[in-house]
Amino acid sequence: MVAAVEKGAPAWAPDPVRSLAPETLGPGAAAVKVVIVGGGIGGLATAAAFHRQGWDIEVLERAAEFTEAGAGLTIQPNGLRALDLLGIGDVRRIGRIADPPSGIRAENGNWLIRNDVEALKHRFGQWVTVHRADLIDLLLTAIPAETLRPGAEARQVHPDGTVVHTAGTTSGDLVIGADGLHSSTRRTLWPTAPQPRYAGYTTWRFLAADRAVTASVETWGRGARFGQVPMPGGRVYCYAMANAPAGSRAGAADLRERFRRWHDPIPALLETIVDETVLQHDTYELPDLPRFVAGRVALLGDAAHAMTPNLGQGACQALEDAATLVEKVTALGIGAGLAAYDRARRARTRMVVRRSRQAGAPAHWTNPILAGLRDAALPRIPGAVFGRSITPAYTWPN
Ligand SMILES: Cc1cc2nc3c(=O)[nH]c(=O)nc-3n(C[C@H](O)[C@H](O)[C@H](O)COP(=O)(O)OP(=O)(O)OC[C@H]3O[C@@H](n4cnc5c(N)ncnc54)[C@H](O)[C@@H]3O)c2cc1C
Incomplete structure (x- = not known):
């Protein structure tokens, strides 16, 4: 099934779609089955959308239940448009319709960047903050329970659509690898692809209660930062990031100590937490893949980028991926649809990965001269420059 590796592609890149006859499964074909590996936001959104199109679905999830650990999530204007296109539930009902981020402050509270919130809203539309578990629950309401297979961990995914997992073997006309950063789908189809790269900083997340926090803001220090995002019900989703070797661990007391001199209400927000309520994950980025598609299999979400x-x-x-994939495959059939998905998504996600890396880098500078220059220069940058740097991410579909 797998044809020769394309000229110019790395040796480890299997050939994707050319081996599939485009007419194999055209629009309107009956009883087309999609197997989705991974029941996170990307996988469930894709499953719900294919089900809505009348396709058979089966969702394999390695965890014992479909949920996400307790932290917040911001769905930005492009993500909201993707959800609207997917037509699988209105997240505005379960989330908080929020203002765009108000800007970036220094440890002492001085503004480094102050966004023109009204202009951003006018230009791009709505932002919504939501509890991750609530979003998963919303997506689950659009998926028949009998199609969900918790406790099924994919071990091998083959380009012909066969998936070997811990509860047996299943096969689909189309397989979606939405199994996250350490994707087994990616590993089995691209066994020698570069591994995820550690960004050099670790992230803590927790929820606090403080009705006085009404605007999203991030604060930058030297090699560390802190973010606060108002959530539904007077809760505040907080995150902290700090330079650290991969695998190092720190708890609530360390966080309180690290941020104790930062501006209000950061120390107060940290007073409310205990170790059990703090999630810590090291921060990774996936090096670019030359393709998101191999045979009948497509990577989606963190598994791809x-x-x-x-x-x-x-x-x-991930939501944009889902909307694009479902649109292309239902319009063009699996072969041509996957090729069109691959073309549409690789360049865009590559750009967002790069901009995201660049946007965070200055917060992690530890050199006092560099950090001082940063703090002196940022307030002088006109808002329009910042607007230009984020426009491509929010602007979708074009
Ligand atoms: C600190 C932090 C803050 C973030 N904030 C935001 C934000 O505000 N807005 C935003 O848009 N994004 C944010 N993100 C990114 C976002 O969380 C991820 O991009 C998104 O959750 C990816 O979804 P996914 O479905 O692709 O993968 P995942 O959420 O990783 O889901 C993968 C699923 O696959 C399952 N799985 C894994 N392996 C297998 C297997 N072999 N077989 C079966 N199942 C398997 C996993 O259990 C999991 O359920 C943030 C990320 C971090 C780390």
């Missing part, structure tokens, strides 16, 4: 969280775009891009 995991990025640093600096622009808050990872889930939004």
Whole structure:
């Protein structure tokens, strides 16, 4: 099934779609089955959308249940448009319709960048903050329970659509590898592809309660930053990031100590947490893949293009992937649809991965001279320049 590797592609890149006859499964074909590996935001959104098109679906999830650990998520204007296109539930009902981020402050509270919130809203539309578990629940309401297979971990995914997993073997006319950063789908189809790259900083997330926090803001220090995002119900989704070797761990007491001199209400927000409520993950980015597609299999979301969280775009891009994939495959059939998905998504996600990496880098400078120059220069940058740097991420579909 797998044809020769394309000229110019790395030796480890299997050939994708050419081996599939485009007419194999055209629009309107009956009883087409899609197997989705991974029941995160990307996988469930894709499953719900294919089900809505009348396709058979089966969702394999390695965890014992379909949910996400307790932290917030910002769905930006492009992510909201993708959800609207997918037509699988209105996240505005379960989330908080929020203002765009108000800007970036220094440790002492001085503004480094102050966004023109009204202009951003006018230009790009709505932002919504939501609890991740609530978003997963919303997506699950659009998927028949009998198609969900918790506790099924994919071990091998083959280009012909066969998936070997811990509960047996299943096969689909189309397989979606939405199994996240350390994707087994990617590993089995691209066994020698570069591994995810550690960004040099670790991230903590937690929810606090503080009705006085009404605007999203990020604060930058030297090699560390802190973000606060108002959520539905007076809760605040907080995240902190700090330079650290991969694998190092720190808890609530360390966070309180690290940020104790930062501006209000950061120390107060940290007072409310205990170790059990803090999630810590190291921050990774996936080096570019030469393709998102091999045979009947497409990678989607973090499995295809995991990025640093600096622009808050990872889930939004997974939703864009889902909307594009479902649109292309239902319109063109599987062979041509996958090729069109691959073309449409690789360049765009590559750009967002790069911008996200660049957007976060200055927060992690530790050299006092560099950090001082940063703090002196940023307030002088006109808002329009910042607007230009984020426009491409929010602007979708074009
Ligand atoms: C600190 C932080 C903050 C973020 N903030 C935002 C934000 O505000 N906005 C935003 O848009 N994005 C944000 N992101 C990014 C976002 O969380 C991810 O991009 C998004 O969750 C990716 O979804 P996914 O479905 O592709 O992958 P995942 O969420 O990783 O889901 C993968 C699923 O596959 C399952 N799985 C894994 N392996 C297998 C297997 N072999 N077989 C079966 N199942 C398997 C996993 O259990 C999981 O359920 C943030 C990320 C971080 C780290």
